Amino acid sequence: MPPKDIRSLWQEFETNLSILGGRVVSWTDLSKIEGRRWCVDFRVGELPLECGLYETTDPWTADVGITFGQLAVAETGTILISHESADRRLASLAPPLHIAIVRDEDIVQALEEAIDRLKPCNSVLITGPSRTADIEGELVRGVHGPKEIWIVVNRT
């Protein structure tokens, strides 16, 4: 795929995710998070992340959960997370901020393409932060799942 297409897909992705209250951030944004506890998927621990976070293995007390995303879906601002091997599912669920790292080339336009690439393991499609409108139809974010979701596009 020529780089130009990927850029416009990420543009579309960012637009759709922002409407829902999510953000696409850069590596430098990550390094600005100081003094907060983070909890990660096992494999993420292998990445050379330079940031002011210190590690915890308890997702319930962590401020940030960092995971990988298998791919991003531009059409809806969705990411697909596949829980393979030693993944920690709660990292994307319990902490109030979820950061998902997705490789630059792992983006598709349509939901169909994402479903096509499903792996035979537990997976989840995440479209924005947790929300409810149960009380008088007023929107509240972060009821049970994360209140914020950030996507880091990994361009190596």
Added chain:
Amino acid sequence: MRLASTRVADARKYTLGRVFDDVDKARHYAASIKQYVLDNLAPLLTQFEDNCRANGITVHWASTAEEARKIILQLCRENSDPGATIVKGKSMATEEIHLNPTLVEAGFDVVETDLGEFVVQIDGDTPSHIVAPIIHKSRIQVAQSFQREKLGPYSEVPETLAMQAREHLRTKFQQASIGISGVNFGIAESGRIVIVENEGNNRLSTTTPKVHIALMGIEKILPRESDLPLFLRLLAGSATGQKLTVYTHLIHGPRCPEEIDGPDQIHLVMLDNGRTRVLNGPYREILRCIRCGACLNSCPVYRHSSGHAYGHVYSGPVGAVLAPAMEGVEAMGELAKASTLCGSCEEVCPVAIPIPAMLLRLRNEATAAGSTNSGIPWQVVASLAKNDRLWRAALILLPLATKLPSPWSKVRSNPERVGRDFRRWFRGRP
């Protein structure tokens, strides 16, 4: 409550119009897939079960609500200590079988974790809408309930209330031995269980406890994984006017040894409870229903009454067909009369269920069974109608008859003859 329904109905129209080039085409295609499932249910269920088993999911079959309760109770007893905490995600199927009282009686601490269902539970109430359980409650009512349950300082701000619930429920998620959920779609070709939600409580309920019990109506099958995108879009768009729900779980099986968290066991309870009977009868199309609630939001009768008025776990247009279809017209046939047959439900249904036609059929079935009475002697009217002279005589008397008090005249003034008589006028022309 009427305003809330209207708002969601508008959101539905807006979103679906943007997501699909041709909403009707999408609906009818979805209808054909669901119809295919109903026409091939037995082999698809076999395929689904085989795949689930291969993925490590234990499959149980329950023909009745009672059987389902027994199975689930047994599973809970076998896998936890007395008085253990059970966390529940929102599931119409579990409401249908009245599961909670059974578990509570057995001494379990059953906790509804969907915010709306949580409020319903602490109030000892029942949900009034398939998708929005407390659409009938105000923030003040919720605030008072939370204060009563000592969940935090009194506040009427929805965000504050939601955070109080969050804190309270987080403890429960961590304590729970068992998590119970429903199922939105079961994919036959892969044995995957799909659950959609916006809050994240279903994810938590089915991740932290050691055992996950999923209750699924047998009609909730989709043939292939590639059918999912269409249904995910239609469900989210029709239910809440969203492009997609926040979370779509694509559950494959219990956790593998290397996984850090996730349930050790998944038990899938397949629920019949009258569905096979409906499948073999004249109302089978109602089983296409994906529980989006769009019909409720568009129904003038639902908007002007409320879910509780239907007296059944399934309310609104879908309930008006499903209840009598599952439980018989003798028991629930009156619900079929609670409709003006305006057709909005059929127009918005993402799987094009012909609800008005089925309501008419139910009315006929109830009449033929003698279990309902419209109060008007139609057989007499029919005999009069065969002879126009008798008919005319009766019509002349009709305006007199309307002078008598009737359900009509209680709320409306009676129609009166205005102006000329048509027949006389027509006859008198040159």
Added chain:
Amino acid sequence: MLTCLCDAFFGEVGIATVKVLEHAGCKVEFDERQTCCGQPPFNSGDWESARKMAAHAIEVLDGEHPIVTPSGSCAAMFREGYHMVGGLEMKTKVYELCEFLHQVVKVKEWPTMPSPRRVGFHRSCHGRMLGTGDTQERILSLVGNLTVVLIGDSDQCCGFGGAFSISHSATSRHIGLSKIDQLVKSGISEVVSGDMGCLMHLDGLAKKEGIPLKFTHIAEVLASAL
């Protein structure tokens, strides 16, 4: 087809219908033997009685000429209801009045009202289900000096529903009053629709509540321009 409601109460609507059709160039016949299409018992669930009435209607009306009726619900009964009840074959097509004027006669113009008139429009549910879209509004738009106001929810049910108006009269009233409320708020004093069932129900509610709204059938509006 006159319809039983017009036969019993609203002769003027029948008369207006004939005048409208004749103005459009049609020769109108009326078979005196007709009574009712069978919709009321069908709606209530007594399909046996509906079948008897329908059989008579077919015997009287089925023939070589198209049948026109000032009622979307009667037309729907002939076209859809008979099919559902089963055992009823009707070869001739039954048209709702505006549908006929638009599709068959292809009316392109209409005379002007003697004086300017402003009306609100309510589309009956059966009218919607016939799949004729905005035919009624189109025909009305041909009338000079007539302003037709579409209230935001002109597609929403009025709450009549046939048997429903009696079996669930409280909810029926609720729905109807909500519609009347909208109409009043739009500053309308007269409402036009193509079905006497809706009009009779809304008129009855308005009168009971003392709300001065006038309810007119489309045929009468068209005829008043002649």
